[in-house]
Amino acid sequence: MTLLRFLLCLFIFVGALAAAGAVVLSILLMLSFPPLLLAVMLACWILSRLLRLLSSDQDNPN
Template identity: 55%
Template sequence: MSVLRFFLTLFMFICLLAGSSVVVTTLCLMLRFPPLLFAVVLACALLVIVLRQLRRHNPATV
């Protein structure tokens, strides 16, 4: 059982390391290429607008 827990912990650590490196790489690319930063900001704004519309359309869900 401890071997399984070790491999699970190792897998979680590797996934966390990979995810954080992807976030850092994306941030560096966004600072290097301003159109990519603009595209990400625009996508976030559109997501907020769509979520507001969905919440207004169906107020029963939280």
């Protein structure tokens, strides 16, 4: 059981490390290629507008 818990913690650590590396790499890529940064910012803005629209539809069922 201890070995299983160790392997689980090891896989979680490796996954978190890979995710952090992917975030840092994507940020560096966005800073070196400005149109990609613009596209990500536009996608985040569209997503926030869509989520706000969907949440207001759930509040008002008409």
